[in-house]
Amino acid sequence: MSELSNEQDAVANAAADLDRQALAELQDLLEEDFVGLLEEFIDSSEQGAADLVEHIELLNYDALRRGAHSLKGSALNIGAPNLGARWSALEDAAVENATMKQLESLLQPARIELEQTTDTLRKEFFSG
Amino acid sequence: MVSQATTESILIADDNLVDRTILSKIVRQSGYSVVQAKDGVEALELYAQHSPRIVLLDALMPRLDGFAVAREIKNSPAGEFTSVVFLTSLTAADELASCVNAGGDDFLSKPYNKVILQAKLRALQRVQDLHSKMQQQSSELRKHNVHLVQEQEAAKAMFDSVATRGFLDAPYINYLLSPLAVFNGDVLMAAPTPRETLMLLLGDFTGHGLTASIGAMPLSEIFYGMAQKGFSVSDIVHECNRKLNSILPIGYFCCAIVAELDFRKQTINYWNGGLPPGFLIRPGAEATVTLEPEHLPLGVLPSTRISVVPKVIEAHPGDRLILTTDGIIEAQNLEGEQFGYERFAEEIAEPHEKCIEHLLAEVQEHMGEQSRDDDFTMAEITMQSPETAQVQFDSKSLEGELGADVWRSTYELRDCSLKQFNPLPMLVRLLMHCPSLNAHVGDIQIVLSELYSNALEHGVLGLDSTLKQSATGFQQYYEQRAARLESIKGSVFFEFDCDARQPEGILKIRVTDSGDGFDFRQCGGPNAKGNLGYHGRGLSLLSDLCHQVQHEGSGNTVSAEMHWETGH
Numbered sequence: 001m002s003e004l005s006n007e008q009d010a011v012a013n014a015a016a017d018l019d020r021q022a023l024a025e026l027q028d029l030l031e032e033d034f035v036g037l038l039e040e041f042i043d044s045s046e047q048g049a050a051d052l053v054e055h056i057e058l059l060n061y062d063a064l065r066r067g068a069h070s071l072k073g074s075a076l077n078i079g080a081p082n083l084g085a086r087w088s089a090l091e092d093a094a095v096e097n098a099t100m101k102q103l104e105s106l107l108q109p110a111r112i113e114l115e116q117t118t119d120t121l122r123k124e125f126f127s128g
Numbered sequence: 129m130v131s132q133a134t135t136e137s138i139l140i141a142d143d144n145l146v147d148r149t150i151l152s153k154i155v156r157q158s159g160y161s162v163v164q165a166k167d168g169v170e171a172l173e174l175y176a177q178h179s180p181r182i183v184l185l186d187a188l189m190p191r192l193d194g195f196a197v198a199r200e201i202k203n204s205p206a207g208e209f210t211s212v213v214f215l216t217s218l219t220a221a222d223e224l225a226s227c228v229n230a231g232g233d234d235f236l237s238k239p240y241n242k243v244i245l246q247a248k249l250r251a252l253q254r255v256q257d258l259h260s261k262m263q264q265q266s267s268e269l270r271k272h273n274v275h276l277v278q279e280q281e282a283a284k285a286m287f288d289s290v291a292t293r294g295f296l297d298a299p300y301i302n303y304l305l306s307p308l309a310v311f312n313g314d315v316l317m318a319a320p321t322p323r324e325t326l327m328l329l330l331g332d333f334t335g336h337g338l339t340a341s342i343g344a345m346p347l348s349e350i351f352y353g354m355a356q357k358g359f360s361v362s363d364i365v366h367e368c369n370r371k372l373n374s375i376l377p378i379g380y381f382c383c384a385i386v387a388e389l390d391f392r393k394q395t396i397n398y399w400n401g402g403l404p405p406g407f408l409i410r411p412g413a414e415a416t417v418t419l420e421p422e423h424l425p426l427g428v429l430p431s432t433r434i435s436v437v438p439k440v441i442e443a444h445p446g447d448r449l450i451l452t453t454d455g456i457i458e459a460q461n462l463e464g465e466q467f468g469y470e471r472f473a474e475e476i477a478e479p480h481e482k483c484i485e486h487l488l489a490e491v492q493e494h495m496g497e498q499s500r501d502d503d504f505t506m507a508e509i510t511m512q513s514p515e516t517a518q519v520q521f522d523s524k525s526l527e528g529e530l531g532a533d534v535w536r537s538t539y540e541l542r543d544c545s546l547k548q549f550n551p552l553p554m555l556v557r558l559l560m561h562c563p564s565l566n567a568h569v570g571d572i573q574i575v576l577s578e579l580y581s582n583a584l585e586h587g588v589l590g591l592d593s594t595l596k597q598s599a600t601g602f603q604q605y606y607e608q609r610a611a612r613l614e615s616i617k618g619s620v621f622f623e624f625d626c627d628a629r630q631p632e633g634i635l636k637i638r639v640t641d642s643g644d645g646f647d648f649r650q651c652g653g654p655n656a657k658g659n660l661g662y663h664g665r666g667l668s669l670l671s672d673l674c675h676q677v678q679h680e681g682s683g684n685t686v687s688a689e690m691h692w693e694t695g696h
Contacts, residue, residue: 022239025242026150029150029153029154029157029242030149030150030153033149033153037146037149037150040145040146040149041146044144044145044146065188066188066190069188070143070144070188072238073144073147073186073215073238074144074146074147076238076239077146077147077150077238077239077240078146078239079239084238
């Protein structure tokens with residue numbers, strides 16, 4: 001898990017790798033609702049991620065799976081495929097009843113990716 | 129298609145607000161209105177309220193997952209078809225399989241792609257349109273079917289009233305006619321004639337369905353109308369053929385046997401056009417006679433080309449006449465093997481109290497599981513003596529214009545008309561113009577018919593009646609008769625003198641033929657009622673019915689005098 005520390009180091013400055021074209025299409029589609037949707041995405045993802053911590057502590061695999069599944073879906077839809085992949089890995093681990101340690105080691109990078117994504121989105125699309 | 133006349137609504141059920149918002153936006157842009165649910169329970173509630181025809185369902189949702197919702201929607205009894213699309217990023221094969229098992233019609237994976245989604249919606253809409261078109265058509269089909277069944281029931285009621293009518297209730301007639309005869313076009317009719325004979329017709333129209341039975345209406349009218357007026361087998365066949373030939377489309381016809389059972393003369397006159405051979409089964413050692421089909425079915429040939437000359441066979445009391453259409457003979461078992469004519473012949477040959485029931489049971493056993501009796505028609509008539517036959521003719525049906533009590537008339541039939549035309553029905557109607565004679569129409573028919581056949585057969589044709597005393601001679605006699613009729617020359621002259629003014633009416637009938645006559649004075653002395661000692665001339669029967677019967681002139685004139693109570 002040497003990658004993990006590298007990524008942790010990179011958190012502060014690295015911009016998330018987003019699907020620009022998808023974002024542009026979304027903006028096109030949603031027009032004035034676009035920013036609201038991004039806010040909703042950020043809020044629900046942060047809340048969802050916080051819930052996952054709890055599910056892992058209780059080893060509630062079903063809730064974990066559903067939570068990760070939902071987070072994965074919206075990440076993919078918003079144009080954040082890397083974040084989607086992180087949540088997907090966690091969902092799969094929940095289906096396979098992985099150990100708490102394994103789950104925690106997957107949650108950590110996902111939360112970092114989420115943080116980077118929200119930062120990037122805020123910087124780029126939230127004016128003022 | 130329930131409430132939204134202009135915009136169809138689509139139900140989107142997803143617990144994730146972000147995904148739901150994006151999807152809703154795309155769906156709205158595609159021209160639908162959107163109903164959103166955030167979990168499975170809400171989805172079902174909204175489904176019940178809005179009856180959307182397309183439902184987009186997230187597989188994993190709180191409270192009730194997408195699979196359960198899909199199953200519920202697919203099982204709902206509403207006639208409308210609902211398309212269910214699973215919104216999923218599930219990729220494992222078994223998870224996709226659960227979507228299909230739950231009734232999913234399609235998948236849509238995240239991230240949503242506007243182009244793909246719109247293509248899918250169009251495809252689903254086409255399915256919806258097809259389905260509602262189909263629903264509409266099947267509801268129309270149902271309506272048509274109801275209508276058709278009603279028409280068929282009405283047709284069946286009419287058909288039944290003509291297909292089996294008249295004299296079929298006589299105790300010596302057993303018959304089987306399918307309750308679905310209207311659909312296979314089988315008809316069986318029986319009518320007493322004024323000669324106190326029984327006229328029968330068994331017919332089988334080609335094809336199935338209403339077309340097969342429609343010809344039964346005119347056939348029945350002709351048959352009953354002519355039989356009761358005393359027309360012969362030939363006349364009836366001729367007219368039925370003419371009518372069916374003119375009304376039935378090409379390729380439609382009626383296989384039929386027309387038979388006249390004469391209980392007094394102990395003969396059967398028959399004409400078989402295309403039906404399986406009938407049987408005359410004689411108890412004891414005598415051989416069974418078959419009534420072979422020697423003619424084309426009714427309705428095939430034009431009047432000018434059809435042969436209507438009937439065959440004559442002897443039939444004594446206790447002989448059984450069995451007629452059938454091809455349904456029983458062609459009944460197949462599971463191996464496609466037919467019941468067959470030979471087996472039919474064997475089964476009916478055995479004397480059996482309930483011949484038809486016995487045969488039907490045999491046929492059903494032969495057919496095994498695929499047994500159906502909707503195409504089985506047969507009739508069994510046991511020959512009677514004149515006393516037990518009780519062919520009573522309702523003379524009321526012949527009442528014409530009333531009032532001619534005193535009159536004279538002559539009528540002469542010549543040459544080829546003797547072959548082509550049967551004058552008796554017309555002459556009987558003439559006589560019926562005397563009201564008090566109506567009650568005696570049966571006797572008059574018999575007397576006229578005897579006098580005429582005597583004049584024609586022994587007089588004009590010169591046939592020897594002693595021939596008829598042996599079975600082979602009997603056949604020979606009728607063969608000679610047919611042959612000589614072909615080139616007939618001569619005449620039969622009728623004279624009638626009727627006076628019904630007194631309490632005792634007097635009808636004198638003189639029939640003179642152009643034949644050579646014979647020396648009746650040499651043939652035994654006169655009996656109590658006249659000079660008819662010569663039984664071979666077949667006129668002894670007349671003695672019973674007439675006040676006086678005698679030969680005159682050179683033996684080619686017979687005069688008969690009938691007396692009756694006029695009620696005056």
